Amino acid sequence: MRGIVIVGAAAATVGAVALAPRARGSTWEEWLTKGVWSSLVVPSGPLGWVSSHWLMPRFHGPMYPLMAEAIDLRPEDELLEVACGSGVFLAQHGAHVRFVAGLDISDLQIDLARQRLAERIASGTAEIIKGDAAELPWEDARFSVVTCMGSMEAFPEPSRALAEMHRVLRPGGRAVLGMGFQ
Numbered sequence: 001m002r003g004i005v006i007v008g009a010a011a012a013t014v015g016a017v018a019l020a021p022r023a024r025g026s027t028w029e030e031w032l033t034k035g036v037w038s039s040l041v042v043p044s045g046p047l048g049w050v051s052s053h054w055l056m057p058r059f060h061g062p063m064y065p066l067m068a069e070a071i072d073l074r075p076e077d078e079l080l081e082v083a084c085g086s087g088v089f090l091a092q093h094g095a096h097v098r099f100v101a102g103l104d105i106s107d108l109q110i111d112l113a114r115q116r117l118a119e120r121i122a123s124g125t126a127e128i129i130k131g132d133a134a135e136l137p138w139e140d141a142r143f144s145v146v147t148c149m150g151s152m153e154a155f156p157e158p159s160r161a162l163a164e165m166h167r168v169l170r171p172g173g174r175a176v177l178g179m180g181f182q
Contacts, residue, residue, distance in 0.1 A: 063149055063178050068093040070176045071145050080143040082133050082165060083151035087113030090126070101143070102128045103136065133161035141170045149178035 067089065073079065077097040081090055084102025086109050094100040100120065102113050113128045120126035131137055133148070134157045146165045155161045162177075169175050 064089050064093060067147055067149055067176055067178055071147055071174050073097050073145065077144045078142070079145045079147070080136075080138070080165075080168060082136070082146065082148040082161065083155075084113055084128065085109050087116040087128060089147070089149070091116050097145075098125065100126045101138070102126075103131045103133065104128075105130065105132060134164060135160075136164040136168050138168045140167055141173075142168045144170050144173045146173065146175040147177070152177055152179055 071079075073093060073096065075096055075098065078099040078101075079090070079094045079097050080101045080103070081094075082103050084090060084104050085106075087102055090100045090102050090113070100117070102117075104110050104113065107130065110128055110130045114121060117126045117128060121128065129137060133151070133155050146169045148161075148165065152158050152161065165175060165177075
């Protein structure tokens, strides 16, 4: 039987919205969906760089130890982090496991994660893939541990993403989802 635990975390900032000027003549909703919000959710461009290097690690950082404790990583584990961002969690908390994999949709984040895990990638004990959480590229029951933090709320099809995470999780495996960024 595979189990999923959801760890709640409250973290947000109204100040993040102030990082980009609102375009003249645009509506608030357009600004959020095409400007700041999209740069924060799928980091790209200058604002995405700020988000990747500064905002996301600081917002998610307090959740990392809680997630690591909840999934109880062991040396024999093979860990997948969906929406891995720049790979900070994989590098910090997955250093002792057999294999780590990360998936993200942002080119900027993927590049940072590959840099951060370059030695493990070169040794064949890590991979970072660009992709959609609703269509994971791994075979069924590939991972002993699956995690996703602070991203489910932003997925266009969260139920498909959750089904995919369950599909790639081994029977008896552990999954922890961190939710609650509002």
